[in-house]
Amino acid sequence: xxxxxxxxxxxxxxFPVGGKQFVNAVNxxxxxxxxxxxxxxxxxxxxxxxxxxxxxxxxxxxxxxSIEFNGQDITHLPKSKVxxxxxxxQMVFQDPWSALNPRMRIRDLIAEPIKLHMPxxxxxxxxxxxxxxxxxxxxxxxxxxxxxxxxxxQLQRVCIARAIATDPKLIVLDEPxxxxxxxxxxxILELLAEIREETKAAMLFISHDLGTVRxxxxxxxxxxxxxxxxxxxxxxxxxxxxxxxxxxxxxxHLPADPRIKVTRHVLGGEVPSPIALPPGCKFHTRCxxxxxxxxxxxxxxxxxxxxxxxxxxxxxxxxxIIQRKEIA
Amino acid sequence: xxxxxxxxxxxxxxxxxxxxxxxxxxxLNGVSFSLQAGRILGIVGETGAGKSLTAQSVVGLLRPxxxxxxxxxxxxxxxxxxxxxxxxxxxxxxxxxxxxQNPRTSLDPLTRVGDQLVRLxxxxxxxxxxxxxxxxxEMMEAVGIPAPESRAKSWPHELSGGMAQRVLxxxxxxxxxxxxxxxxxxxxxxxxVQAQILDLLRDLVxxxxxxxxxxxxxxxxxxxxCDDIAVMFGGSIVESGPVADVFAAPVHPYTRNLxxxxxxQFQKGRARTLGGQPPDLYNLPPGCALQSRCEFATELCxxxxxxxxxxxxxxxxxxxxxxxxxxKPKEARA
Numbered sequence: 001x002x003x004x005x006x007x008x009x010x011x012x013x014x015f016p017v018g019g020k021q022f023v024n025a026v027n028x029x030x031x032x033x034x035x036x037x038x039x040x041x042x043x044x045x046x047x048x049x050x051x052x053x054x055x056x057x058x059x060x061x062x063x064x065x066s067i068e069f070n071g072q073d074i075t076h077l078p079k080s081k082v083x084x085x086x087x088x089x090q091m092v093f094q095d096p097w098s099a100l101n102p103r104m105r106i107r108d109l110i111a112e113p114i115k116l117h118m119p120x121x122x123x124x125x126x127x128x129x130x131x132x133x134x135x136x137x138x139x140x141x142x143x144x145x146x147x148x149x150x151x152x153x154q155l156q157r158v159c160i161a162r163a164i165a166t167d168p169k170l171i172v173l174d175e176p177x178x179x180x181x182x183x184x185x186x187x188i189l190e191l192l193a194e195i196r197e198e199t200k201a202a203m204l205f206i207s208h209d210l211g212t213v214r215x216x217x218x219x220x221x222x223x224x225x226x227x228x229x230x231x232x233x234x235x236x237x238x239x240x241x242x243x244x245x246x247x248x249x250x251x252x253h254l255p256a257d258p259r260i261k262v263t264r265h266v267l268g269g270e271v272p273s274p275i276a277l278p279p280g281c282k283f284h285t286r287c288x289x290x291x292x293x294x295x296x297x298x299x300x301x302x303x304x305x306x307x308x309x310x311x312x313x314x315x316x317x318x319x320x321i322i323q324r325k326e327i328a
Numbered sequence: 329x330x331x332x333x334x335x336x337x338x339x340x341x342x343x344x345x346x347x348x349x350x351x352x353x354x355x356l357n358g359v360s361f362s363l364q365a366g367r368i369l370g371i372v373g374e375t376g377a378g379k380s381l382t383a384q385s386v387v388g389l390l391r392p393x394x395x396x397x398x399x400x401x402x403x404x405x406x407x408x409x410x411x412x413x414x415x416x417x418x419x420x421x422x423x424x425x426x427x428x429q430n431p432r433t434s435l436d437p438l439t440r441v442g443d444q445l446v447r448l449x450x451x452x453x454x455x456x457x458x459x460x461x462x463x464x465x466e467m468m469e470a471v472g473i474p475a476p477e478s479r480a481k482s483w484p485h486e487l488s489g490g491m492a493q494r495v496l497x498x499x500x501x502x503x504x505x506x507x508x509x510x511x512x513x514x515x516x517x518x519x520x521v522q523a524q525i526l527d528l529l530r531d532l533v534x535x536x537x538x539x540x541x542x543x544x545x546x547x548x549x550x551x552x553x554c555d556d557i558a559v560m561f562g563g564s565i566v567e568s569g570p571v572a573d574v575f576a577a578p579v580h581p582y583t584r585n586l587x588x589x590x591x592x593q594f595q596k597g598r599a600r601t602l603g604g605q606p607p608d609l610y611n612l613p614p615g616c617a618l619q620s621r622c623e624f625a626t627e628l629c630x631x632x633x634x635x636x637x638x639x640x641x642x643x644x645x646x647x648x649x650x651x652x653x654x655x656k657p658k659e660a661r662a
Contacts, residue, residue, distance in 0.1 A: 044518035181374040182545060186589035208519065211548075211591030252523040254548030256590035258575050262552055266527055267520045270488050 003071055005170050005202040006033040006056065011065035013048070013055050013226075023274050025051045027226040028065070033170065038196060038203040040217030040234065042210060042249070044271055048226035049206045050094075053172045056204070057089050058082050070169065087117035090163040094175040096155035100147045106133075106158055107143040113165040132161040136191060153184035157191070164195055172204045177212060189216060210253040214238055222246045225274055225282045232308025242310040245283050247322050263324040281313060289319050331539040332363040332386070332507055337399035339378075339385045339563075341609075353609040355381050355394065357563040357617075363507065363539040368530070370550035370571070371543045372586070373560030376606045379543045382560070383509050387424055388416050403507065422452040425500035429512035431492035435484035441495050442468075442480025445502055452503045467498040472528055490521035494528070501532065508533070511543045526553050547590055551575060556641075559583045562607040562617030567649075569642030579636075580644040581622050581652065616646070624648055624655055 013026040026048040033039050043049050054060040056067055058074060066075045069089065074082060090113075093099040100109055111129045114120060120128065133140050136157040147155055156176060163171050173192070177185040193216060196203060207213050213220060214234060221231040222245065230243040241247045251264030269286045272278055278285050284294035291314065299311045314320040339356035356378050363369055371379050384390050386401050388408060401408040403424065408416065420426075428434050436444055445464035446457070453460065468476035471494040479491075487495060493513065500508060513529065514522040530553055533540045542554060550557050550571060557575075558568040559582065567580040578584045607617045615630040616622070622629070628647050636649040648655060 044520065182547070183374055183586060183589050189591075209591075210519070215591045248520060252519040254546070254552045255592045256547035256551050256575075256587065257592050258551040258571050260551075260592070264523065266523045268524075270490050270521055271518070 002035055004032040004034050004068075005037075005070060006031065006204075007068040008032075008052075008056065009066045009068075011052065011055060011067065012063045013051050013060065014063045017275065021275055024277055025226050025274060026055065027277075029223075029226070029228050031221065031228070031231075033202045033204060035169065035202055036196075036200040037219065038205055038217050040213035040220040041204060041206045041223060042208060042213050042220065043223030044208060044249075046225075046271055046274060047223040048274075049208075049223055050174050051226075052223075053091070053174045053204060053206050057086075057091055057172055059091070084117075087113075087166045088169045089172070090166070090168040090170070091172045091174065092156075092159050092163050092176045095179050096152060096159050097147070097179075099159055100155060102147050105144055105146055106138075106150070109147075109158055110143075110161045110165060113162055117166045128165070132165055135164070135195075136161045137187075151184075152180050153188060156180060156184075156188055160188075160191065160195070164199060164201070167199060168201055170202045170204070172206070174206045175208070176205075178207065178209060185212075192216060210250060211255070222249065225271065225277060227282055227311070229283065229312070230308055230310040232306070232310075236306045237308050240304075240306045242304040242306070242308050242315060242320060243283075243312050244287050244289055244314070244320055244322055246310070247324075248288075251324055265322045265324045281311070288322055289314055291319070329365055330362045331365050331404060333400075333402040334362065334382075334386060335360050335400045335402075337382070337385055337401065338397045339381055339390065339394055340397050341393045342395065343393040351610060354612055355563050355609055356385060357612070358399070359385075359560075359563070359565055361558055361565060361568060363541060365506065365539050366533065366537045367555045368533055368540040368542060368553065369556045369558060370554030371541060371558045371560060372545060372547060372550055374545070374606060376609075377560040378563040379545075379560055380511055381563075383426070383511050383541065383543055387420055387426060387509065388413075418452070421448060422503040423505055424507045424509070425503070425505035427493075427496050427500050427508070427510040427513050429515050431489065431496045431516075432484065432487075434496055435492060437484050439484075440480065441482055441484060441487070445480075445495075445499055448499055449502045463502065464498075467501050468495070470501065470532070471495075471498045472524070473498070489517050490525065493517060493525055497525075497528065497532070501536070504536065506538060508538045508540045509543075510540065512545070513542065514549070515544070515546075529553070547587065559586065562612065563609065564617065564645055566618070566646070567642075567644045569639070573639065573642050579638050579642075579649045579652065580646050581624055581648075582618050583644075584652070624652060 008029060008031040011026055011029040014022040014024050017023055029052060041049050055062045062075060066073060107129055110132055111125055114125050114128055130140050133143055138154060138157045142150060177188050205216055217234045220234050220237050221228050224245050230246045241250055248265050248267045267286050272285055280295045280297055281299050284290040294313055297313060299313045301309050301311050302315050303309050304315060312320045337356055337359040341353040341355055343351050345351050359382055373379050385396055396409050442464055446460045449460040449463055465476045468479060473479050473494050514525050554571050557571050558565045561582050567574060567583045578587055613619055616633045619625040619629040633645050633647060635643050635645050637643055638650055
């Protein structure tokens with residue numbers, strides 16, 4: 001087995017909110033991403049998806065745990081040592097309108113990471129910029145414009161061009177398509193799939209849209225209240241989800257095709273506050289198959305027959321499967 | 329029974345530019361549809377297609393520079409577009425109710441939620457305060473708010489997103505509306521909460537036999553919660569019909585692309601991506617608004633477009649509706 005590009009162990013991130021209270025955004029997360037692999041990360045708002053993405057790239061400081069990038073422990077590396085590593089780890093943000101400097105031309109925006117990280121002459125840089133623009137299907141006539149003159153889909157293409165400019169080994173994509181119209185979204189996903197084939201870059205794809213994640217990911221991690229409740233191969237996880245939360249989450253997804261029969265279990269209640277986390281299994285307050293023990297015992301990670309790793313106390317007795325109802 | 333009949337509605341934004349020349353953005357260009365009691369119509373389309381504007385035009389909530397320049401909106405036979413504001417106010421909030429996208433900004437932050445419900449009932453019913461209070465608690469219970477008595481005393485900022493959306497639904501139901509317009513009712517909510525709200529909405533529609541219009545950009549919501557679909561593009565309804573028919577055999581090129589762009593179709597390898605800018609509403613081309621983005625467009629598309637009948641309830645605004653497969657046989661539908 002090849003060494004993972006990214007190895008995260010016991011990652012925690014707590015934000016102080018005053019009065020000695022903390023928002024426990026990320027709690028003891030373990031992740032591996034192999035070279036060329038796409039890990040999809042799903043969860044509802046407040047589940048810590050974006051925070052994990054930022055902490056991994058050291059855009060936020062972790063509270064606990066370790067992050068290993070390319071075999072190197074970067075958890076406590078000083079900022080000045082992290083900067084050169086950014087060549088190999090890039091990020092695409094959710095909102096392309098605020099991710100790009102409005103006063104720079106598209107040409108300079110795409111050339112910026114090349115200028116910072118690659119020892120190229122001016123003309124080589126110029127050529128590479130145009131190549132990158134063409135690669136993301138952006139007409140080179142846009143290069144002399146400023147972001148205000150481009151649409152959201154075009155701006156997101158610029159962001160992707162910037163992210164792949166330095167041939168990174170890892171790209172973190174934080175909801176890259178959720179601020180775009182659905183017709184534009186498909187084009188961006190197609191582009192990302194192509195780029196993954198060509199560059200063999202590992203990707204961490206963060207999204208709350210299950211259809212999108214399924215389409216693009218090799219493996220999937222499901223988050224609930226800052227904890228990975230289930231992780232495994234995309235196909236297995238979608239076909240036979242083991243954790244009750246994964247089952248409920250997947251069943252809440254509505255495929256855009258009326259012929260697909262939807263069977264589902266609708267969860268009651270809402271996500272508890274990450275300031276006062278429930279004891280035991282964090283999902284027990286909404287879990288339809290919870291037993292008394294779930295409110296006191298923190299479940300460990302178990303491997304189920306279909307290969308996923310899930311954290312649920314009911315897996316050994318087979319009580320983890322929720323009965324679903326068909327909707328009319 | 330037809331409750332709402334919208335016919336050939338045109339809404340324009342009329343303003344003046346810096347040189348004092350009149351500028352007109354043609355935001356709605358001949359929108360027609362009707363709503364029946366007990367049925368749910370889903371309106372989909374990309375940003376700027378005119379979905380929300382259609383709803384605002386119907387209930388008379390347009391603000392200058394937007395105004396209706398032609399067309400009619402008839403609610404139970406009464407014409408709404410020319411109705412005096414006082415009369416319209418008696419209908420809005422009572423017979424026609426609206427639920428909007430952002431529940432937090434739609435509630436009065438300085439009034440307890442129970443009092444907001446009571447206030448709405450008082451304005452329209454004129455009954456006793458006691459009766460309104462009772463009704464408020466009933467409606468809060470109907471939308472699945474646990475412990476309505478104590479929740480009624482909450483302030484809007486104390487509610488979660490899902491709870492606030494339930495309060496808005498309760499508010500919409502206070503005066504027993506015949507028509508419910510929901511503008512992106514679940515867009516800001518998490519998927520598990522979205523499922524709760526949509527289930528609730530559909531139960532309520534069946535229980536109170538309301539005519540309902542859901543505006544959304546999520547085709548999944550339309551596929552599983554609506555009876556009929558209307559697809560909007562460039563201020564027109566380009567295709568409309570029963571959900572099952574339109575999804576099974578879309579005939580307008582835009583609808584085909586839209587459905588083809590969903591992850592489900594994408595996986596099946598039938599992807600057709602449609603790029604391009606939304607049409608410039610200040611400068612619409614003659615004929616079809618989609619012509620610059622459409623792979624089938626010909627000279628004919630620059631002439632006025634007929635609303636072709638595909639089946640008795642299935643219509644498409646395209647010269648070539650129903651004949652696209654013959655034009656490009658390699659794209660034959662499954």
